[in-house]
Amino acid sequence: MKIGIIGGGFMGEAFIKGMLNSKKFNSNDIIVIEINEKRLNVLKNYKVQISNTIKDIKNAEIIILAVKPQKLNKVLQDMSFYSNKNSLLISIVAGIKIDEIIHTSLHKKIARVMPNLPASIGYGTSAYITSADIKPKDEKKIQNILDAFSKVVVKVKDENSLDAATAIHGSGPAYMFLILEYIIESAKKIGINEHDAFNLATSTMIGSAKYASASNSNLQELREAVTSSGGTTEAALKILNDGRLKKIIEDAIFQAYNRAIELGK
Ligand SMILES: NC(=O)c1ccc[n+]([C@@H]2O[C@H](COP(=O)([O-])OP(=O)(O)OC[C@H]3O[C@@H](n4cnc5c(N)ncnc54)[C@H](OP(=O)(O)O)[C@@H]3O)[C@@H](O)[C@H]2O)c1
CATH class of the missing domain: 1.10.3730.10 (ProC C-terminal domain-like)
Structure with missing residues (x-):
């Protein structure tokens, strides 16, 4: 299963570390799209595939969105030209709602996740919510990824509850x-x-x-x-x-x- 990560910054790197350390994923499974030269150099250490062009997201079955909120809209627009619309989007971008992601990306299977900082040492806590089109098999894939860097994963009932959880474990x-x-x-x-x-x-x-x-x-x-x-x-x-x-x-x-x-x- 190919996993694409858009944004290999602090949290993108935490996902990579967690997934590789969990041994459930190997470096060939992961492709990271990153535009920052310095970050590209850091990411080389993980032996994952790296690219500075969004076109390379085309084969990903799961796409993790890990850019800053102000960059997400443009990323979703650019991505939608190349991405497989059946692939699963996992967004960790704070504050951007599922409907907005569906509208801009044209994807329907979305999970919104709020992880926290200790994810970078595999000790994260994550809360998440999914769009209506997520099937049980998709949910398993989401949990598998979250488990790689979280000690506790909580599914919340609505986006308001995700805001509430953010005030507890995100901050x-x-x-x-x-x-x-x-x-x-x-x-x-x-x-x-x-x-x-x-x-x-x-x-x-x-x-x-x-x-x-x-x-x-x-x-x-x-x-x-x-x-x-x-x-x-x-x-x-x-x-x-x-x-x-x-x-x-x-x-x-x-x-x-x-x-x-x-x-x-
Ligand atoms: N940090 C946390 O503790 C935390 C916790 C929960 C959720 N989050 C969420 O996680 C997201 C990422 O946070 P972060 O701290 O990892 O941010 P970050 O360190 O700034 O990482 C984002 C990376 O994406 C790159 N980027 C920007 N535009 C891109 C594009 N079009 N294609 C590919 N890469 C691109 C950035 O490069 P440039 O720097 O050159 O723009 C940067 O290297 C945010 O939305 C935040 O809300 C963060």
Whole structure:
């Protein structure tokens, strides 16, 4: 099965890495269309087929669209002269709706996917939605590709839900980085050096998330299990759980959700 990727930038490369590392795909299966000379040189390392002309998309059975939103319209117009209209389009382009992709590309089988940054190390989280013409066998192909770079894949019910998911997992890595930054800054103020603070904080975040996802207990039970009466955790939680942080996080997620809706208009 030939997979074409249009746009071999940051996310396009993440797809290539994920697919090759999964061993479900090999380099002969993949062709990347990229116009940036520097990126073409980087992509050569993966031994996939590379091309700087959209004509070479003609044999692809699955086409992954990984260009910036402002470039998509032109790419779809150019692509539609050469692409097989039965092929499956997987768009990771933020904010561009399925109807718009169908209208410009003349393809009918579309999946809109929102991956996130850890996809580049095979630890992504992806949410997706499909057009009405996607059949179960197409859906299997989509999931196969998403599984190559995602630990969790969630199918959402409509494009509004994709905007909502974007506010959680698409922007989510930035929220986690900010929390880690603040923890590290505080750690330094109580005498821990930056290197140790980084390792202690990042490892705690990874371990806690893995523990929570492997546990049968809910998050409140897990939190209570770490909190002994009169102890250090309780002292911290008296401040963290006084309602301000809850409100800040809720406001931030609502803002991200509203922005995702605005960008899609
Ligand atoms: N980065 C993320 O964390 C993330 C997460 C979820 C979704 N996304 C979505 O993923 C898409 C790609 O993001 P990215 O960060 O990978 O962008 P990127 O690094 O800019 O990659 C896009 C690549 O496509 C090239 N390109 C532009 N026009 C082209 C054309 N006509 N034919 C072939 N290649 C072309 C660009 O070259 P030039 O630079 O020369 O234009 C660039 O190398 C975006 O739509 C974004 O919304 C990104």
